[in-house]
Structures are given as C-alpha cells and as structure tokens.
Amino acid sequence: MSLSILTEKNITMRAKAASREExxxxxxxxxxxxxxxxxxxVEKMLERERVTTTYMGNLLAIPHGTEDAKANIKASGISVLLFEQPVDWDGHDVRLVIGxxxxxxxxxxxxxxxxxxxxxxxxVRKLLQIQSADEVLRFFSEGNAT
Incomplete structure (x- = not known):
C-alpha cells in the first residue's frame, strides 16, 4: 500500500505547543x-534539532530526523501544523511546522x-489564515508543493 505524502489527516489546524520540543x-x-x-x-527528530536548528525563517520550521533515522521511515510523508500562537524556536517565532x-x-x-x-x-501568512485542512491541501497543490 502506497501512502500519499500529504493528506488531510496529516494537517493539524490551530495546533498548540508550549515549546519547540512539544x-x-x-x-x-x-x-x-x-x-x-x-x-x-520522533526521537531522531529531536536529536536533529539538538545538532542544528530546523528553523527556516518566515515563521517556518521543518523538523526531520537525523541521517541514521532512515531505518525508522516506512514511507515518505509530511505533517503540517499551523499554530495560532507562535512557538519560541530558540528565539524565533514559528507558526508553521512541517515535519x-x-x-x-x-x-x-x-x-x-x-x-x-x-x-x-x-x-506563510496567507497559509496561516486558512481555516480548513482541505484549503491547506489546495494551497500546497496550487503551489505545486504536493
């Protein structure tokens, strides 16, 4: 069975986290x-963050596992979390997290x-105004990101 890289189930609207680790x-x-x-x-994602930040600028962070985490991957996929309140990412505000x-x-x-x-x-700000997972999917597909 092949999984799509991004589906509505992979999108969390109005996510809440008290910290970068969370x-x-x-x-x-x-x-x-x-x-x-x-x-x-997930532990390898946290390990990667300790080695080098996954903060990309523009309110965006893209956490991912270390090189040796490949053995823990069953299929390629991404998760999209949109935060109403910024998460402190080592001194930077992040409102969009793409795992x-x-x-x-x-x-x-x-x-x-x-x-x-x-x-x-x-x-990114336009994406953060979106109200549904379906609209997020459309945003990425119209931008050819999926």
Whole structure:
C-alpha cells in the first residue's frame, strides 16, 4: 500500500505547543499515527534539532530526523501544523511546522517545493489564515508543493 505524502489527516489546524520540543513531538506523532514512521523517528527528530536548528525563517520550521533515522521511515510523508500562537524556536517565532520523513530521496522534491512556496513570508501568512485542512491541501497543490 502506497501512502500519499500529504493528506488531510496529516494537517493539524490551530495546533498548540508550549515549546519547540512539544511542537516537534506533535509533528512526529502525526507521522507515526498515519503510518509513515516508527515511534523511534520522533526521537531522531529531536536529536536533529539538538545538532542544528530546523528553523527556516518566515515563521517556518521543518523538523526531520537525523541521517541514521532512515531505518525508522516506512514511507515518505509530511505533517503540517499551523499554530495560532507562535512557538519560541530558540528565539524565533514559528507558526508553521512541517515535519518531514523521506524514504530514499523522495522527500527532496517536496521539500524543495515547500521551501520555494514558503520563501516569502506573505505566502506563510496567507497559509496561516486558512481555516480548513482541505484549503491547506489546495494551497500546497496550487503551489505545486504536493
């Protein structure tokens, strides 16, 4: 069975997290619950964050596992969390968290498209105004991010 990389089940509207660690765990848990990764992958996401920040600018963070986490990935997938209140990401405000698990190099194309789409803060702010997971899917597909 092949999983789509992004579905409505992977999107959390009005997410809440008190910390960067909590936000990463939530993004990872969505990937676990939807069958993309094993639970150990979430710890590898936290490990990656300790090595180097996944904050990308423009209110965006893209947490993902370390290189040795590939064994914990069942299928490529992304989780999208939209926060009403900013999460402190080592001194930076983050309101959009995109968790990524990539099998092989499948995720690189998706990551590239997301990076291009979110390279403008106005696009991220537009995305944060969206009210439903279906609209989020449309936003990414119209921007060719899925």
């Amino acid at each position: 936000a990463i765990r939530e993004a990872g848990d969505v990937l676990v619950q939807n069958g993309y990764v094993e639970p150990a992958y 990524i698990a990539g099998k092989g190099n499948e995720h690189l194309d998706v990551l590239s498209k997301i990076a291009i789409l979110c390279s403008k803060e106005e696009n």
